[in-house]
Amino acid sequence: MTGMAASEGTTHGYTATKEPLLNRLSRIEGQVRGVQRMVEDDRYCIDVITQISAIQAALDKVALGLLDDHAAHCVIGGQSDSPPEELKDELMAAVARLMRRG
Amino acid sequence: MTGMAASEGTTHGYTATKEPLLNRLSRIEGQVRGVQRMVEDDRYCIDVITQISAIQAALDKVALGLLDDHAAHCVIGGQSDSPPEELKDELMAAVARLMRRG
Amino acid sequence: MTGMAASEGTTHGYTATKEPLLNRLSRIEGQVRGVQRMVEDDRYCIDVITQISAIQAALDKVALGLLDDHAAHCVIGGQSDSPPEELKDELMAAVARLMRRG
Amino acid sequence: MTGMAASEGTTHGYTATKEPLLNRLSRIEGQVRGVQRMVEDDRYCIDVITQISAIQAALDKVALGLLDDHAAHCVIGGQSDSPPEELKDELMAAVARLMRRG
Numbered sequence: 001m002t003g004m005a006a007s008e009g010t011t012h013g014y015t016a017t018k019e020p021l022l023n024r025l026s027r028i029e030g031q032v033r034g035v036q037r038m039v040e041d042d043r044y045c046i047d048v049i050t051q052i053s054a055i056q057a058a059l060d061k062v063a064l065g066l067l068d069d070h071a072a073h074c075v076i077g078g079q080s081d082s083p084p085e086e087l088k089d090e091l092m093a094a095v096a097r098l099m100r101r102g
Numbered sequence: 103m104t105g106m107a108a109s110e111g112t113t114h115g116y117t118a119t120k121e122p123l124l125n126r127l128s129r130i131e132g133q134v135r136g137v138q139r140m141v142e143d144d145r146y147c148i149d150v151i152t153q154i155s156a157i158q159a160a161l162d163k164v165a166l167g168l169l170d171d172h173a174a175h176c177v178i179g180g181q182s183d184s185p186p187e188e189l190k191d192e193l194m195a196a197v198a199r200l201m202r203r204g
Numbered sequence: 205m206t207g208m209a210a211s212e213g214t215t216h217g218y219t220a221t222k223e224p225l226l227n228r229l230s231r232i233e234g235q236v237r238g239v240q241r242m243v244e245d246d247r248y249c250i251d252v253i254t255q256i257s258a259i260q261a262a263l264d265k266v267a268l269g270l271l272d273d274h275a276a277h278c279v280i281g282g283q284s285d286s287p288p289e290e291l292k293d294e295l296m297a298a299v300a301r302l303m304r305r306g
Numbered sequence: 307m308t309g310m311a312a313s314e315g316t317t318h319g320y321t322a323t324k325e326p327l328l329n330r331l332s333r334i335e336g337q338v339r340g341v342q343r344m345v346e347d348d349r350y351c352i353d354v355i356t357q358i359s360a361i362q363a364a365l366d367k368v369a370l371g372l373l374d375d376h377a378a379h380c381v382i383g384g385q386s387d388s389p390p391e392e393l394k395d396e397l398m399a400a401v402a403r404l405m406r407r408g
Contacts, residue, residue, distance in 0.1 A: 014141070014147055014150075015144065018141060018142075021141055022138060022141055022142065025134060025137055025138045025141065026138065028134055029131060029134045029135060029138070032127060032130055032131045032134055033131060035127055036124060036127045036128065036131070039116070039120060039123055039124055039127065040120075040124065042117065045116055045168045045169075045171060045172045045176075046172065046192045046193070046195075046196050048168055049165050049168050049169060049172075049196045049199075049200065050196065050199060052161050052164060052165045052168075052200075053165070053196075053199040053200055053203060053204040054204050055161060055204075056158055056161055056162075056200075056203045056204050057203050057204025058204075059154050059157060059158055059161075060158075060203055060204075060405055060406075062154060063151050063154045063155070064398065064401065064402055064405070066147045066150055066151050066154075067147075067151060067398060067401065068394070068398045069147060070147045070148065070151075071381070071394045071397065071398065072391070072394055074147075075377070075381065075382060075394075076381060076382060076390040076391070076394055084382040085378070085382070088374070088377045088378055088381070088382055090148045091148070091377065092370065092373060092374045092377065093148075094148050094151045094152065094155075095370065095373065095401050095404075096370055097151075097152060097155040098151065098154075098155055098158075098401075098405055099305065099366055099370070099404055099405060100304060100305065100366075101155065101158045101159050101162055101303065101304065102155040102156050102157075102158050102159025102160075102162075162300075162303055162304075166296065166299065166300055166303070169296060169299065170292070170296045173279070173292045173295065173296065174289070174292055177275070177279065177280060177292075178279060178280060178288040178289070178292055186280040187276070187280070190272070190275045190276055190279075190280055193275065194268065194271060194272045194275065197268065197271065197299050197302075198268055200299075200303055201264055201268070201302055201303060201407070202264075202406060202407065203405070203406065218345070218351055218354075219348065222345060222346075222348075225345055226342060226345055226346065229338060229341055229342045229345065230342065232338055233335060233338045233339060233342070236331060236334055236335045236338055237335060239331055240328060240331045240332065240335070243320070243324060243327055243328055243331065244324075244328065246321065249320055249372045249373075249375060249376045249380075250376065250396045250397070250399075250400050252320075252372055253369050253372050253373060253376075253400045253403075253404065254400065254403060256365050256368060256369045256372075256404075257369070257400075257403040257404055257407065257408040258408050259365060259408075260362055260365055260366075260404075260407045260408050261407050261408025262408075263358050263361060263362055263365075264362075264407055264408075266358060267355050267358045267359070270351045270354055270355050270358075271351075271355060273351060274351045274352065274355075278351075294352045295352070297352075298352050298355045298356065298359075301355075301356060301359040302355065302358075302359055302362075305359065305362045305363050305366055306359035306360050306361075306362050306363025306364075306366075
């Protein structure tokens with residue numbers, strides 16, 4: 001979790017899209033609660049897994065949106081004190097983690 | 103979402119592991135809320151993405167656990183009224199969705 | 205690479221589908237050679253990456269086909285000396301590796 | 307396959323790393339031929355799938371290397387006639403395809 005302390009309170013690439021981003025995360029939170037209810041109600045496990053796949057697709061979209069904002073504003077937009085090369089390395093490491101899924 | 107109506111109230115493969123499963127899902131719900139707080143606090147987007155990767159890894163583990171229970175109890179355990187061939191097809195379709203992520 | 209020595213020369217789940225399977229692998233080999241030519245010809249890297257994604261999708265299909273044959277013939281079909289529980293564990297470990305991509 | 311005609315004969319981000327890149331692709335081609343031999347020899351399908359996972363991990367590494375070169379030389383390095391915003395969009399579309407695997 002690099003750069004965390006340094007970045008508190010700073011304006012970031014996703015500031016403009018903060019509201020829709022929070023809405024999407026709130027929907028994902030609701031989907032996770034929905035999966036909990038499915039398990040409590042003993043629903044068919046294949047249906048539970050299908051719902052988990054849908055949550056993962058939604059999280060992938062959020063992550064891709066954040067990557068895009070980061071690339072636009074920080075890597076090429078110059079809205080960061082870090083050198084572009086360093087920002088690019090961080091971006092690629094994040095892509096690698098997403099591809100390996102954590 | 104096949105078999106949903108038919109399976110309400112039935113005992114499923116994951117019944118024995120329901121408590122730890124619900125605990126894991128509750129932790130994942132907390133992680134999603136944590137990401138919302140990170141966005142509200144304008145945290146560095148690479149850190150937000152790293153946290154999303156961690157949620158994806160946790161969801162993968164839950165999905166694999168459910169697949170394993172399903173294979174053990176339904177596909178090979180005979181705790182289902184459906185023929186094994188059909189259960190196997192459902193299992194493989196779920197695996198394909200997980201690999202493509204939804 | 206478990207079970208390798210033990211399985212040499214045995215008839216496996218995919219024996220019936222061996223010909224189309226070898227054809228698909230041969231096409232994938234051709235796609236990999238195509239990517240080498242693209243690099244030799246200094247083709248645009250985004251196009252090279254798109255081609256790599258296509259190879260990954262083709263390999264996913266081959267892997268899913270093999271998993272399906274294994275599940276049908278070995279796990280539920282009884283065409284194996286190993287107990288179903290053990291075969292199921294192997295299957296799930298293979299699924300986990302495919303999801304993490306190796 | 308965008309930009310293909312336009313980019314024939316141009317020097318690209320990966321020109322400096324062309325030799326090791328071709329070596330890696332040649333090793334991957336050998337791995338695909340190895341999988342064909344495993345199928346011809348009726349090897350245990352779980353072992354074949356494990357080998358496919360290894361090929362996918364190797365292809366992911368090649369793709370990530372190409373993305374990194376592209377980001378370094380084209381997106382932030384200015385070695386392209388296209389505007390950075392457009393290059394960034396192409397990069398993100400390639401990342402999305404890699405995450406969905408084709």
